[in-house]
Amino acid sequence: MTADAVMLKLEGLRKSFGGVAATRDVSLAFANGSFSAVIGPNGAGKTTLFNLITGRFAPDAGRILLADVDIAGLDRREIVRRGIGRAFQVASLFPTLTVAEALAAAVQAHQRRETVKLQSFPLAPAVSRAGEIMEMLKLTRVAGILSRNLSHGDQKLLDIGLALALDPKVLLLDEPTAGMGPDERWQMIETVQSLWRAVHMTLIFIEHDMDIVFKVAQTVRVLSYGTVLAEGTPDEIRRNPKVIEAYLGKSAAGAPA
Ligand SMILES: Nc1ncnc2c1ncn2[C@@H]1O[C@H](COP(=O)(O)OP(=O)(O)O)[C@@H](O)[C@H]1O
Ligand SMILES: [Mg+2]
Numbered sequence: 001m002t003a004d005a006v007m008l009k010l011e012g013l014r015k016s017f018g019g020v021a022a023t024r025d026v027s028l029a030f031a032n033g034s035f036s037a038v039i040g041p042n043g044a045g046k047t048t049l050f051n052l053i054t055g056r057f058a059p060d061a062g063r064i065l066l067a068d069v070d071i072a073g074l075d076r077r078e079i080v081r082r083g084i085g086r087a088f089q090v091a092s093l094f095p096t097l098t099v100a101e102a103l104a105a106a107v108q109a110h111q112r113r114e115t116v117k118l119q120s121f122p123l124a125p126a127v128s129r130a131g132e133i134m135e136m137l138k139l140t141r142v143a144g145i146l147s148r149n150l151s152h153g154d155q156k157l158l159d160i161g162l163a164l165a166l167d168p169k170v171l172l173l174d175e176p177t178a179g180m181g182p183d184e185r186w187q188m189i190e191t192v193q194s195l196w197r198a199v200h201m202t203l204i205f206i207e208h209d210m211d212i213v214f215k216v217a218q219t220v221r222v223l224s225y226g227t228v229l230a231e232g233t234p235d236e237i238r239r240n241p242k243v244i245e246a247y248l249g250k251s252a253a254g255a256p257a
Pocket of ligand 2 (some may be wrong): 047048250
């Protein structure tokens with residue numbers, strides 16, 4: 001697949017909960033290897049979109065094409081296996097494992113699918129891959145710490161690491177900087193960005209902090225009331241009158257010169 005081929009294409013996606021149309025008619029394309037932000041007010045349908053892509057919910061209508069193959073409505077584990085990864089809050093599920101052990105366990109569970117026999121834990125390739133993941137996420141410094149004793153930021157990094165252990169082609173991060181102070185947020189997004197550069201996967205993140213979005217994202221998709229209000233580069237989005245009115249407000253667009 002070439003660099004500008006489409007890795008993930010959403011066509012006419014719809015999902016309602018009771019009377020609430022969380023996703024109305026969403027069509028979007030994400031290029032292979034791109035680094036994109038999804039923004040929009042609370043309740044705009046951002047998390048629902050991720051839940052549709054990862055198979056947590058089946059769409060009421062529409063297609064989800066991963067490298068041209070429709071994965072809409074497939075079982076969640078099958079969708080993970082096909083290459084859609086998501087950082088869940090799962091670090092706390094391994095309270096008695098260290099960071100290195102949790103990652104090696106996740107890698108080995110993934111590799112086991114391709115390996116016929118599983119002898120012992122942890123196998124050398126899993127340990128080695130876990131080491132690479134820790135390096136990429138700057139977690140090597142806490143390799144021997146029990147997961148439950150990690151700081152909030154390091155737990156989030158471990159969540160991302162556990163998703164990476166499954167070798168995703170597309171990685172979805174729902175508000176990776178939530179609950180962090182300003183400095184920690186920048187550190188987190190820089191780590192995410194350097195990870196994306198290292199792995200060359202297609203990365204899509206939801207983020208509320210517009211300074212972060214406009215600084216790091218290559219392209220931005222704006223959702224509002226379950227529909228796509230706008231898409232474009234950070235500069236285009238910052239100046240888009242519809243986006244300013246619906247979401248950013250005048251101040252975010254910068255004071256007139
Ligand atoms: N599992 C669910 N059950 C019922 N309503 C839901 C569910 N998930 C989301 N919604 C509704 O869908 C709309 C969009 O929510 P969500 O996707 O979480 O928005 P965002 O992540 O942009 O804040 C909201 O009105 C929300 O209440
Ligand atoms: Mg959300």
